[in-house]
Amino acid sequence: MDEKALHDEQRLMRMMRKTLTSIVRDTAPRDGNPSPLSEATVLGIKDCLVVISSRETELARLTGRTLDERPHFTDETPTSHAVKISSIPKKTH
Template sequence: MDQQELSKEQQIMRAMRKTLTSIVRDCAPRDGQPSPLTEATVENIRMCLGLISTREAELAEALGLSRNERPRFVDEPPTAEVMQFLSPAGRKDH
């Protein structure tokens, strides 16, 4: 599977996840009203979202991406600092 196919599949996964979560949000019961969705439908939506999440993780791993990365502004200071470690002088195993 090449980069372009993965990208298309990632777009599909993202669109499906957003659509399902929008449906759930739009159907959420308000003011004590019962949910218009049956328990079976809610469980099926959960199952679909779980499968989408699993596939997104597989695609990210295939591309060598970390799922913990979050976008940040260019002028935002980094939250982590890279440190270099020097081996102690006189050690032969470096």
């Protein structure tokens, strides 16, 4: 599978996951009202999300990406800093 097809599939998986989770959030029981979704539908959504998650993991591995990538604000304090290798003193014996 070529790189563009992998990225298109990643985009599709992300869209399906977001849509399903939005449906769950929008139909969540509120104020003591029962959920409008049947138990079978809830289980079907859970199964779909597991399949999507598994495929997202496979696609991340195929494209060399990690799943722990998160957006960062430009003014956010970095949790680490880079050190130039040339600045490390050489060990003398």
